[in-house]
Amino acid sequence: MTTEQWGLITTEQAEQVGVEAASLDALAQSGVLTVAGAGVFQLAGAPLTPHLDIKVAWLQLEPGTPAWQRLTGNSGVISHSSACRLHGLGDLPVGTVEMFADASLTAEAGVRVHQEPGLDPSQITVVDGLPVTTAERTITDLLHAGLDGGHVGGVVADAARIGLVDLRTVAQQVAGFASAYGLPASASGHDLLSHLLADAGEPDPVPVGD
Known part of the structure; x- marks a missing residue:
């Protein structure tokens, strides 16, 4: 199981295959496992996995539920x-892990x-x-959350540079946020993206005619 989810296993997953929590603790004390987070263990010596905090x-x-069974539905979307x-994308502060999830699920601190x-x-x-x-949805979520324009502009610029978004499409999707970022109510999505990119000190590659 661990080979299919970054060398990690939860206490509940281990119990499903007959390994009790006390045995996991003993394996951690002996150095076979390391504690990656509350109720989550990692195989000692497993390759370092990026963004471990998000995965945990x-x-x-x-x-x-194993990771491969959770790629659809409401059991957590980063x-x-x-x-x-x-x-x-961008240079946002690292700290809180954010995800969409069903209201019935309880997150850790x-x-x-x-x-x-x-x-x-x-x-x-x-x-x-x-x-x-997706990058397009993420940009919309950041605007809805009211993230400052410079940070959103950096995300937009990076997403465009690596080909994750079509800026004409993004401009159509974000026009409704223009007034929240200090632009006139008549401002277009193109105007908003130009404003965000300027706040980030980025050139404006947004196509005219959004």
Whole structure:
């Protein structure tokens, strides 16, 4: 199981295959396992996995279900600043892990769960074995959350540079946020993206005619 989820296993997953929590603790004390987070263990000597905090937080949200069974549905979709980290976008502060999840799921400390009852499958992609909001959806979520323009502009610029978004499409999707960022109500999505990119000190590659 651990080979298919970054060398990690939860207490609940281990119990399902007959390994009790006390045995996991003993394996950790002997150095066979290391504690990656509350109720999550990692094989000692396993290759370092990037974004370990995100993966641990995601496993903790539904610890009895293997990672490969959670790539669809409402059992946790990495979002907002954490989605930016996985996509390699922008320079947002690292700290709280953010994700969309069903209201019935309980997150550990340091995790912010956003409620989204109707997240469309087309707005979800898989990055390093994790379900993650697409770059386009992530930009919209950051604007909805009111993140400052400079940080959002950096995300937009990086997403365009590496080909994760079509700026004409993004401009159509974000026009409704223009007034929240100090632009006139008549401002277009193109105007907003230009404003965000300027705040980030980035050139404006947004196509005219959004």
